[in-house]
Amino acid sequence: MRRLRLGRAFTLIEPGPVVLVTTHDGRKDNIMTISWTMVLDFTPVFAITTGEWNHSYAALRKSRECVVAIPTVDLLDKVVGIGTCSGKDTDKFARFGLTPVRGKFVRAPLIKECLANLECKVVDIVKRHDIVVLEAVAAYLDTGRKEKRTVHAVGDGTFIVDGRRIDRRKMMASKIPFGV
Amino acid sequence: MRRLRLGRAFTLIEPGPVVLVTTHDGRKDNIMTISWTMVLDFTPVFAITTGEWNHSYAALRKSRECVVAIPTVDLLDKVVGIGTCSGKDTDKFARFGLTPVRGKFVRAPLIKECLANLECKVVDIVKRHDIVVLEAVAAYLDTGRKEKRTVHAVGDGTFIVDGRRIDRRKMMASKIPFGV
DSSP states (O other): OEEEOGGGTHHHHTTOOOEEEEEEOSSOEEEEEEOOEEEEETTTEEEEEOOTTSTHHHHHHHHOEEEEEEOOGGGHHHHHHHHTSOTTTOOHHHHTTOOEEOOSSOSSOEETTSSEEEEEEEEEEEGGGTEEEEEEEEEEEOTTOSOOOOEEEOSSSEEEEEEEEEEOTTTTGGGSOTTO | OEEEOGGGTHHHHTTOOOEEEEEEOSSOEEEEEEOOEEEEETTTEEEEEOOTTSTHHHHHHHHOEEEEEEOOGGGHHHHHHHHTSOTTTOOHHHHTTOOEEOOSSOSSOEETTSSEEEEEEEEEEEGGGTEEEEEEEEEEEOTTOSOOOOEEEOSSSEEEEEEEEEEOTTTTGGGSOTTO
Protein backbone atom coordinates (compact mmCIF):
# COMPACT_ATOMS: atom_id res chain seq x y z
CA MET A 1 0.00 0.00 0.00
CA ARG A 2 1.33 3.39 -1.03
CA ARG A 3 0.70 6.64 0.79
CA LEU A 4 -1.89 8.73 -1.01
CA ARG A 5 -1.89 12.54 -0.79
CA LEU A 6 -4.43 13.65 1.84
CA GLY A 7 -5.77 16.21 -0.62
CA ARG A 8 -7.06 13.35 -2.75
CA ALA A 9 -8.46 11.19 0.07
CA PHE A 10 -12.00 12.63 -0.04
CA THR A 11 -12.35 11.17 -3.55
CA LEU A 12 -12.47 7.70 -1.93
CA ILE A 13 -15.56 8.62 0.13
CA GLU A 14 -17.41 11.04 -2.17
CA PRO A 15 -18.74 8.40 -4.64
CA GLY A 16 -20.50 6.67 -1.74
CA PRO A 17 -19.01 3.15 -1.56
CA VAL A 18 -19.73 0.77 1.29
CA VAL A 19 -16.80 1.02 3.71
CA LEU A 20 -15.32 -1.07 6.49
CA VAL A 21 -14.48 0.74 9.73
CA THR A 22 -11.94 -0.85 12.08
CA THR A 23 -11.48 -0.02 15.74
CA HIS A 24 -9.25 -1.15 18.59
CA ASP A 25 -10.68 -1.14 22.11
CA GLY A 26 -7.37 -1.62 23.96
CA ARG A 27 -7.58 -5.40 23.73
CA LYS A 28 -9.10 -6.41 20.41
CA ASP A 29 -9.56 -5.24 16.84
CA ASN A 30 -13.03 -5.12 15.35
CA ILE A 31 -14.60 -4.26 11.99
CA MET A 32 -18.01 -2.89 11.06
CA THR A 33 -19.64 -2.35 7.69
CA ILE A 34 -20.92 1.19 7.14
CA SER A 35 -22.89 2.46 4.18
CA TRP A 36 -23.97 5.81 5.63
CA THR A 37 -21.05 8.18 4.97
CA MET A 38 -20.68 11.77 3.69
CA VAL A 39 -17.81 14.10 2.87
CA LEU A 40 -17.87 17.32 4.93
CA ASP A 41 -14.70 18.98 3.67
CA PHE A 42 -11.82 18.38 1.29
CA THR A 43 -9.22 18.45 4.06
CA PRO A 44 -10.57 15.58 4.35
CA VAL A 45 -13.25 15.64 7.01
CA PHE A 46 -16.17 13.29 6.64
CA ALA A 47 -19.07 11.85 8.60
CA ILE A 48 -20.36 8.37 9.31
CA THR A 49 -23.65 7.49 10.97
CA THR A 50 -23.27 4.99 13.82
CA GLY A 51 -24.32 4.57 17.43
CA GLU A 52 -24.84 2.22 20.35
CA TRP A 53 -26.45 -0.35 18.05
CA ASN A 54 -22.99 -1.12 16.64
CA HIS A 55 -20.61 -3.03 18.95
CA SER A 56 -17.69 -1.00 17.54
CA TYR A 57 -19.25 2.27 18.66
CA ALA A 58 -17.96 1.99 22.26
CA ALA A 59 -14.37 1.55 21.03
CA LEU A 60 -14.77 4.35 18.50
CA ARG A 61 -16.08 6.76 21.13
CA LYS A 62 -13.50 5.82 23.74
CA SER A 63 -10.39 5.66 21.53
CA ARG A 64 -11.53 8.48 19.23
CA GLU A 65 -9.75 6.71 16.40
CA CYS A 66 -10.57 4.33 13.57
CA VAL A 67 -9.52 3.23 10.12
CA VAL A 68 -11.91 3.55 7.19
CA ALA A 69 -11.09 0.91 4.58
CA ILE A 70 -12.53 0.80 1.06
CA PRO A 71 -13.33 -2.73 -0.14
CA THR A 72 -13.93 -3.73 -3.76
CA VAL A 73 -16.54 -5.98 -5.32
CA ASP A 74 -14.50 -9.18 -4.91
CA LEU A 75 -14.80 -8.68 -1.13
CA LEU A 76 -18.59 -8.21 -1.15
CA ASP A 77 -19.48 -11.42 0.69
CA LYS A 78 -17.00 -10.55 3.44
CA VAL A 79 -18.45 -7.03 3.64
CA VAL A 80 -21.99 -8.39 4.01
CA GLY A 81 -20.80 -11.06 6.48
CA ILE A 82 -19.04 -8.43 8.61
CA GLY A 83 -22.22 -6.35 8.61
CA THR A 84 -24.41 -9.21 9.78
CA CYS A 85 -22.44 -10.56 12.78
CA SER A 86 -21.12 -8.85 15.91
CA GLY A 87 -17.65 -8.22 17.32
CA LYS A 88 -19.22 -9.04 20.67
CA ASP A 89 -18.77 -12.76 19.95
CA THR A 90 -16.74 -12.86 16.72
CA ASP A 91 -13.13 -12.15 15.78
CA LYS A 92 -14.00 -10.74 12.38
CA PHE A 93 -10.44 -10.55 11.05
CA ALA A 94 -10.05 -14.30 11.69
CA ARG A 95 -13.53 -15.28 10.57
CA PHE A 96 -13.35 -13.41 7.27
CA GLY A 97 -9.68 -14.08 6.52
CA LEU A 98 -8.63 -10.45 6.56
CA THR A 99 -5.16 -9.20 7.51
CA PRO A 100 -4.77 -6.39 10.06
CA VAL A 101 -1.84 -4.07 9.30
CA ARG A 102 -0.63 -1.50 11.82
CA GLY A 103 -0.81 2.10 10.70
CA LYS A 104 1.28 5.04 11.87
CA PHE A 105 -1.13 7.30 13.69
CA VAL A 106 -3.94 5.17 15.18
CA ARG A 107 -4.13 1.80 16.94
CA ALA A 108 -7.03 0.58 14.79
CA PRO A 109 -5.63 -1.61 12.00
CA LEU A 110 -5.63 -1.07 8.26
CA ILE A 111 -7.11 -3.95 6.23
CA LYS A 112 -4.50 -5.29 3.84
CA GLU A 113 -7.01 -6.74 1.36
CA CYS A 114 -8.80 -3.41 0.77
CA LEU A 115 -8.22 -0.99 -2.12
CA ALA A 116 -7.60 1.94 0.22
CA ASN A 117 -7.33 2.74 3.92
CA LEU A 118 -7.71 6.01 5.83
CA GLU A 119 -6.31 6.44 9.34
CA CYS A 120 -8.84 8.67 11.07
CA LYS A 121 -9.30 10.69 14.26
CA VAL A 122 -12.77 11.36 15.65
CA VAL A 123 -13.09 15.15 15.72
CA ASP A 124 -16.71 15.39 16.91
CA ILE A 125 -19.79 13.34 17.68
CA VAL A 126 -23.17 14.94 16.94
CA LYS A 127 -25.12 12.82 19.42
CA ARG A 128 -28.63 13.96 18.43
CA HIS A 129 -28.17 12.53 14.94
CA ASP A 130 -25.63 9.75 15.68
CA ILE A 131 -23.16 11.44 13.36
CA VAL A 132 -19.46 10.77 13.98
CA VAL A 133 -17.18 13.33 12.33
CA LEU A 134 -13.79 11.98 11.23
CA GLU A 135 -10.63 13.61 9.96
CA ALA A 136 -8.26 11.43 7.95
CA VAL A 137 -4.62 11.84 9.02
CA ALA A 138 -3.10 9.38 6.56
CA ALA A 139 -4.34 7.65 3.40
CA TYR A 140 -3.07 4.57 1.59
CA LEU A 141 -3.89 3.09 -1.80
CA ASP A 142 -3.09 -0.39 -3.10
CA THR A 143 -1.90 0.73 -6.52
CA GLY A 144 -1.05 -2.83 -7.63
CA ARG A 145 -4.61 -4.09 -7.29
CA LYS A 146 -6.43 -5.10 -10.47
CA GLU A 147 -9.99 -5.00 -9.12
CA LYS A 148 -10.78 -1.39 -8.36
CA ARG A 149 -14.59 -1.41 -8.59
CA THR A 150 -16.30 -0.48 -5.32
CA VAL A 151 -19.89 -1.33 -4.37
CA HIS A 152 -22.78 0.90 -3.33
CA ALA A 153 -25.37 -0.49 -0.91
CA VAL A 154 -28.94 0.21 -1.97
CA GLY A 155 -30.30 -0.67 1.47
CA ASP A 156 -32.71 -3.37 0.31
CA GLY A 157 -30.09 -6.15 0.27
CA THR A 158 -28.84 -5.35 -3.23
CA PHE A 159 -25.58 -3.65 -4.18
CA ILE A 160 -24.61 -1.64 -7.26
CA VAL A 161 -21.12 -2.21 -8.65
CA ASP A 162 -19.15 0.65 -10.19
CA GLY A 163 -19.64 0.87 -13.93
CA ARG A 164 -17.81 3.06 -16.41
CA ARG A 165 -16.24 6.38 -15.54
CA ILE A 166 -17.13 9.61 -17.36
CA ASP A 167 -14.65 12.48 -17.50
CA ARG A 168 -16.02 15.99 -17.01
CA ARG A 169 -12.82 17.55 -15.65
CA LYS A 170 -12.91 20.40 -18.17
CA MET A 171 -16.49 21.42 -17.30
CA MET A 172 -15.74 21.00 -13.58
CA ALA A 173 -12.42 22.89 -13.57
CA SER A 174 -13.75 25.78 -11.45
CA LYS A 175 -14.99 23.37 -8.75
CA ILE A 176 -12.12 20.94 -8.35
CA PRO A 177 -10.09 21.66 -5.22
CA PHE A 178 -6.41 22.35 -5.58
CA GLY A 179 -4.35 19.18 -5.57
CA VAL A 180 -6.89 16.65 -6.86
CA MET B 1 -44.36 10.06 -11.55
CA ARG B 2 -45.84 7.57 -9.13
CA ARG B 3 -45.83 7.93 -5.37
CA LEU B 4 -43.23 5.70 -3.76
CA ARG B 5 -43.66 4.31 -0.26
CA LEU B 6 -41.70 6.48 2.19
CA GLY B 7 -40.26 3.31 3.74
CA ARG B 8 -38.34 2.74 0.51
CA ALA B 9 -37.21 6.32 -0.08
CA PHE B 10 -33.86 5.97 1.75
CA THR B 11 -32.81 3.45 -0.92
CA LEU B 12 -32.59 6.38 -3.37
CA ILE B 13 -29.98 8.16 -1.23
CA GLU B 14 -28.04 5.26 0.34
CA PRO B 15 -26.09 4.27 -2.83
CA GLY B 16 -24.63 7.78 -2.95
CA PRO B 17 -25.76 9.27 -6.28
CA VAL B 18 -25.27 12.92 -7.17
CA VAL B 19 -28.55 14.69 -6.44
CA LEU B 20 -30.22 17.93 -7.46
CA VAL B 21 -31.76 20.01 -4.68
CA THR B 22 -34.45 22.53 -5.57
CA THR B 23 -35.59 25.44 -3.42
CA HIS B 24 -38.11 28.26 -3.68
CA ASP B 25 -37.27 31.58 -2.04
CA GLY B 26 -40.78 33.10 -2.25
CA ARG B 27 -40.12 34.50 -5.74
CA LYS B 28 -37.98 32.10 -7.71
CA ASP B 29 -37.11 28.43 -8.01
CA ASN B 30 -33.48 27.39 -7.95
CA ILE B 31 -31.48 24.14 -8.25
CA MET B 32 -28.14 23.09 -6.84
CA THR B 33 -26.05 19.99 -7.45
CA ILE B 34 -25.07 18.14 -4.26
CA SER B 35 -22.81 15.14 -3.99
CA TRP B 36 -22.33 15.18 -0.21
CA THR B 37 -25.33 13.28 1.19
CA MET B 38 -25.85 10.59 3.87
CA VAL B 39 -28.78 8.57 5.18
CA LEU B 40 -29.38 9.08 8.92
CA ASP B 41 -32.46 6.91 9.41
CA PHE B 42 -34.84 4.72 7.45
CA THR B 43 -37.85 6.97 8.20
CA PRO B 44 -36.28 8.54 5.95
CA VAL B 45 -34.08 11.18 7.49
CA PHE B 46 -30.91 12.14 5.70
CA ALA B 47 -28.23 14.81 5.63
CA ILE B 48 -26.72 17.04 2.99
CA THR B 49 -23.67 19.24 3.39
CA THR B 50 -24.22 22.80 2.21
CA GLY B 51 -23.76 26.35 3.45
CA GLU B 52 -23.46 30.03 2.59
CA TRP B 53 -21.23 29.20 -0.39
CA ASN B 54 -24.32 27.90 -2.23
CA HIS B 55 -26.83 30.54 -3.41
CA SER B 56 -29.68 28.10 -2.61
CA TYR B 57 -28.68 27.92 1.05
CA ALA B 58 -30.48 31.13 2.03
CA ALA B 59 -33.78 29.85 0.57
CA LEU B 60 -33.25 26.42 2.14
CA ARG B 61 -32.63 27.93 5.56
CA LYS B 62 -35.49 30.42 5.35
CA SER B 63 -38.16 28.18 3.83
CA ARG B 64 -36.99 25.05 5.64
CA GLU B 65 -38.09 23.04 2.62
CA CYS B 66 -36.57 21.57 -0.52
CA VAL B 67 -36.94 18.81 -3.07
CA VAL B 68 -34.16 16.28 -3.57
CA ALA B 69 -34.27 14.94 -7.13
CA ILE B 70 -32.28 11.96 -8.40
CA PRO B 71 -30.94 12.45 -11.94
CA THR B 72 -29.70 9.66 -14.19
CA VAL B 73 -26.64 9.46 -16.43
CA ASP B 74 -28.39 10.95 -19.48
CA LEU B 75 -28.73 14.18 -17.47
CA LEU B 76 -25.06 14.36 -16.44
CA ASP B 77 -24.16 17.46 -18.47
CA LYS B 78 -27.13 19.33 -16.99
CA VAL B 79 -26.10 18.18 -13.49
CA VAL B 80 -22.53 19.44 -14.01
CA GLY B 81 -23.83 22.66 -15.60
CA ILE B 82 -26.17 23.30 -12.67
CA GLY B 83 -23.26 22.74 -10.29
CA THR B 84 -21.01 25.23 -12.05
CA CYS B 85 -23.27 28.28 -12.37
CA SER B 86 -25.25 30.26 -9.78
CA GLY B 87 -28.94 30.92 -9.20
CA LYS B 88 -27.84 34.46 -8.38
CA ASP B 89 -27.79 35.32 -12.08
CA THR B 90 -29.25 32.25 -13.79
CA ASP B 91 -32.73 30.73 -14.09
CA LYS B 92 -31.47 27.16 -14.05
CA PHE B 93 -34.77 25.50 -14.99
CA ALA B 94 -34.88 27.59 -18.17
CA ARG B 95 -31.17 27.38 -18.97
CA PHE B 96 -31.02 23.59 -18.62
CA GLY B 97 -34.42 22.81 -20.11
CA LEU B 98 -35.85 21.23 -16.98
CA THR B 99 -39.52 21.22 -16.03
CA PRO B 100 -40.61 22.30 -12.54
CA VAL B 101 -43.60 20.34 -11.21
CA ARG B 102 -45.48 21.43 -8.10
CA GLY B 103 -45.47 18.92 -5.25
CA LYS B 104 -48.02 18.52 -2.49
CA PHE B 105 -46.17 19.49 0.67
CA VAL B 106 -43.44 22.01 -0.18
CA ARG B 107 -43.17 25.02 -2.49
CA ALA B 108 -39.86 23.88 -3.99
CA PRO B 109 -40.56 22.14 -7.31
CA LEU B 110 -40.02 18.53 -8.32
CA ILE B 111 -37.95 18.07 -11.49
CA LYS B 112 -40.00 16.20 -14.07
CA GLU B 113 -36.98 14.83 -15.98
CA CYS B 114 -35.47 13.08 -12.92
CA LEU B 115 -35.83 9.41 -11.99
CA ALA B 116 -37.11 10.22 -8.51
CA ASN B 117 -38.07 13.20 -6.34
CA LEU B 118 -38.33 13.59 -2.57
CA GLU B 119 -40.31 16.44 -1.00
CA CYS B 120 -38.33 17.32 2.12
CA LYS B 121 -38.60 19.40 5.28
CA VAL B 122 -35.49 20.74 7.02
CA VAL B 123 -35.58 19.24 10.51
CA ASP B 124 -32.25 20.57 11.78
CA ILE B 125 -29.13 22.46 10.73
CA VAL B 126 -25.86 21.47 12.42
CA LYS B 127 -24.12 24.79 11.81
CA ARG B 128 -20.65 23.79 13.01
CA HIS B 129 -20.37 21.20 10.24
CA ASP B 130 -22.70 22.77 7.64
CA ILE B 131 -24.93 19.70 7.84
CA VAL B 132 -28.59 20.16 6.89
CA VAL B 133 -30.83 17.36 8.17
CA LEU B 134 -33.84 16.59 5.97
CA GLU B 135 -36.91 14.42 6.41
CA ALA B 136 -38.70 13.29 3.27
CA VAL B 137 -42.47 13.73 3.48
CA ALA B 138 -43.32 12.38 0.03
CA ALA B 139 -41.43 10.38 -2.59
CA TYR B 140 -42.06 9.90 -6.31
CA LEU B 141 -40.55 7.55 -8.87
CA ASP B 142 -40.78 7.75 -12.66
CA THR B 143 -41.51 4.08 -13.23
CA GLY B 144 -41.81 4.47 -17.00
CA ARG B 145 -38.24 5.69 -17.44
CA LYS B 146 -35.83 3.43 -19.34
CA GLU B 147 -32.57 4.96 -18.13
CA LYS B 148 -32.29 4.21 -14.43
CA ARG B 149 -28.51 4.40 -13.93
CA THR B 150 -27.45 7.13 -11.51
CA VAL B 151 -23.99 8.71 -11.31
CA HIS B 152 -21.54 9.02 -8.43
CA ALA B 153 -19.25 12.05 -8.29
CA VAL B 154 -15.65 11.16 -7.52
CA GLY B 155 -14.78 14.77 -6.70
CA ASP B 156 -11.95 15.12 -9.22
CA GLY B 157 -14.22 15.97 -12.15
CA THR B 158 -14.97 12.35 -13.04
CA PHE B 159 -18.20 10.45 -12.42
CA ILE B 160 -18.86 6.72 -11.98
CA VAL B 161 -21.99 5.36 -13.62
CA ASP B 162 -23.98 2.56 -11.95
CA GLY B 163 -22.92 -0.86 -13.19
CA ARG B 164 -24.55 -4.21 -12.50
CA ARG B 165 -26.60 -4.96 -9.39
CA ILE B 166 -25.74 -7.87 -7.08
CA ASP B 167 -28.46 -9.46 -4.94
CA ARG B 168 -27.54 -10.35 -1.36
CA ARG B 169 -31.06 -10.09 0.06
CA LYS B 170 -30.88 -13.54 1.65
CA MET B 171 -27.63 -12.82 3.51
CA MET B 172 -28.92 -9.37 4.49
CA ALA B 173 -32.37 -10.48 5.66
CA SER B 174 -31.70 -9.65 9.32
CA LYS B 175 -30.64 -6.09 8.44
CA ILE B 176 -33.29 -5.00 5.95
CA PRO B 177 -35.85 -2.68 7.53
CA PHE B 178 -39.48 -3.71 7.39
CA GLY B 179 -41.21 -2.57 4.24
CA VAL B 180 -38.24 -2.38 1.87
